[in-house]
Amino acid sequence: MDVPLELSAYTRVLKLASTPSWEEFSQIAMIAGAGILLIGLLGFIIFVVMNAIPGV
Structure with missing residues (x-):
């Protein structure tokens, strides 16, 4: 898990x-x-339909 690489990807998306x-x-x-x-x-x-038809 390369945190700086992921942060740069998020920064690029936010700039766009x-x-x-x-x-x-x-x-x-x-x-x-x-x-x-x-x-x-x-x-x-x-x-409403479920209350109108009590057997259902």
């Missing part, structure tokens, strides 16, 4: 990384929020 613009950040946040809402809605629908 850039902060996203506000438009890019807001688009990613909206897509992630929509995914969270979709998963929550799916879980709620499964919950």
Whole structure:
């Protein structure tokens, strides 16, 4: 395990990384929020169906 070599690789990646613009950040946040809402809605629908059919 060569620690200096690994640290230089991490440094190179951090130098290439850039902060996203506000438009890019807001688009990613909206897509992630929509995914969270979709998963929550799916879980709620499964919950309602499981309570509506007591034998399941």
